Amino acid sequence: MTDWPTPDDTLKIGTRGSPLALAQAFETRDRLMLAHGLPAEAFEIVVIKTTGDRILDRPLNEIGGKGLFTREIEDALLDREIDIAVHSMKDMPVLQPEGLIIDCYLPRQDARDAFVSSLYGSIAELPQGAVVGSSSLRRRAQLAHRRPDLTLVEFRGNVQTRMKKLAEGVAQATFLAMAGLARLGRLDVVRSEIPPEEMLPAVAQGAIGVERRRDDARCAQLLAAISDGDTRLRIAAERAFLSALDGSCQTPIAGLAELDADRLFLRGELILPDGSQVFAGQREGLARDGAAMGRDLAEELRARAPADFFDLIGSAAKRGSPPLG
Secondary structure (H helix, E strand, O other): OOOOOEOOEOEEEEEOOOHHHHHHHHHHHHHHHHHHOOOHHHEEEEEOOOHHHHOOOOOHHHOOOOOOOOHHHHHHHHOOOOOEEEEEHHHOOOOOOOOEEEEEEOOOOOOOEEEEOOOOOOHHHOOOOOEEEOOOHHHHHHHHHHOOOOEEEOOOOOHHHHHHHHHOOOOOEEEEEHHHHHHHOOHHHOOEEEOOOOOOOOOOOOOEEEEEEOOOHHHHHHHHOOOOHHHHHHHHHHHHHHHHHOOOOOOOEEEEEEEEOOEEEEEEEEEOOOOOOEEEEEEEEEHHHHHHHHHHHHHHHHHHOOOOHHHHHHHHHHOOOOOOO
16 A cells, blocks of 8 residues: 555544553554554654543543543544544443444453552452542442442542552552553552452453544554454453443443453453442353353343342432442
8 A cells, every 4th residue: 555654644643641541552653663664753643632531520420421531532533633543442432433443452451450559468458447549430339349348439540640649548549450550661559460350350451442434444454454353352242241231331340351262251240339239140152252242141141130220320320329430
């Protein structure tokens, strides 16, 4: 193809401006440079401030849930202000605007959660009544189920902000994604990695997706060279599970798909925000059937939950239950 990006006709990469988002955008750029023999000057990183970045003093579910970190970026993509957009897939709504597609995934990093504390080494070491900070609806619900004796408080911000809050005693512990810490070079703050058996991660945690306009053949060809097939299969299963359950992210949902050759093992959880009810299940089958497995597992958990489960979710949200992350 002859119209690859050049310093005079750059490929514009849209991203949020957080340190992690920028790290992910530069990783995408570097992979494209390597795959196609292009100079750094052929790319331009375009920072776009999203609603989630602007509003920092309110729980995320009060201002809209999933989409808070993507809407403005997708608008810029549709308006042709940027050529591609780089996203943390755990932040992505299950439905995309018409005309856009994500069919490129970078190799997935460690999907586990990290336990972060200056005082304790693990969840098990936390004393009764310890204060734990998190903005994640899923993490808070899981923790409330496993350790109802703990006190949960709202906790937003980047790694530096959260470490400062810990040092100031706002909380004794918090959680961050292992993948994000690895990409930022901040694995030094990890006290312990939390196995999925103890805290199943968010759907698509650790995965980077690159969005483009559906009719953009040039970007389709550029991105095809860096897309990771194993990550695509895992994310297809997890997001099908999420979509069939709720997708609005007002419900604490966890899911993780893992591959072993051509076999896929999928685990999922549906949790009430106060942790009082948890429905979990798993599926195993051919990797190519991952999306169907995700939908099937979602239907099982929905059938096992009481008829008023999702009404209870809405009631909990109105009472100010833990906000989503």
